[in-house]
Amino acid sequence: MDAIDKKILATLQEDASLSVAEIGQRVGLSSTPCWKRIQKLEADGVIQKRVALVDQVKIGLGITVFVSIETGDHSQEWLARFADTISAMPEVMEFYRMAGDVDYMLRVVVADMQSYDTFYKKLIAAAPLKNVTSRFAMEKIKSTTLLPIP
Amino acid sequence: MDAIDKKILATLQEDASLSVAEIGQRVGLSSTPCWKRIQKLEADGVIQKRVALVDQVKIGLGITVFVSIETGDHSQEWLARFADTISAMPEVMEFYRMAGDVDYMLRVVVADMQSYDTFYKKLIAAAPLKNVTSRFAMEKIKSTTLLPIP
DNA sequence: GGTGAAAATTTCGAAGG
């Protein structure tokens, strides 16, 4: 992964609808070598996929909630099952196991408060949890998929 | 936005590299009307952009941190300036203004602890903050851009 | 690794029900 690959990644992270020729031009390459590099980045899994980003609010998903979970003590098996159950919920956009006092962090997206209540009930029904804290977002100031390539 | 548009959105959120004909087939449309619908979804801003998703770890960004900030009392102007400053930081992937005890939530991505320390210093230098709590992710269990279309 | 051009696909618009 040299400097050109990084430029290609930076470009594709901002706009994946550009033609290979256009990207090549921006990074100083003709289309074939640029195309080969993109293929390799995809084969290597550096580029995971290409997706369309959809406006959350325009499709009626007005509420974003950050959920902190303390599970208490449980077996490996229990935790694996817990992870699978939560992962399967489509409202869960992000789900991390954490270091420190909070065991898990979720970012959850739902249409309205009633939907959140439904989700919350599903969550606490899925597993006995020691503590669940829901923090509601009032305003999305920034949200990006563009990683700062080191 | 009818059921077909929703299917198109669901499809493109999973894989935006599909041809219009392929998408049309999946939603039961020939390519021209499918193409027109996609154009309209883009024009209406329902589809915001198409991007490549890159593997964070493979490009050397191994650390994800959730940061909770309490700002204390400040003027509108101060808060606007604060929002602009934080938004401009490339390590900040998500940045929300919250309801309740925490004023802001950030998801920050950096290469290593030293980079996080640098980021943290930048953050607290940018504005006097009442409280900043950093929670470190140990494991990414789920991360998706696929919104659950209601 | 790179170039340039040909072959295969895809996009996009016109004509029409």
Place this chain on the structure above:
DNA sequence: CCTTCGAAATTTTCACC
């Protein structure tokens, strides 16, 4: 609002440096 058809553009492959 959909279908079919075709020109234009793009992606992908290939021979060669």
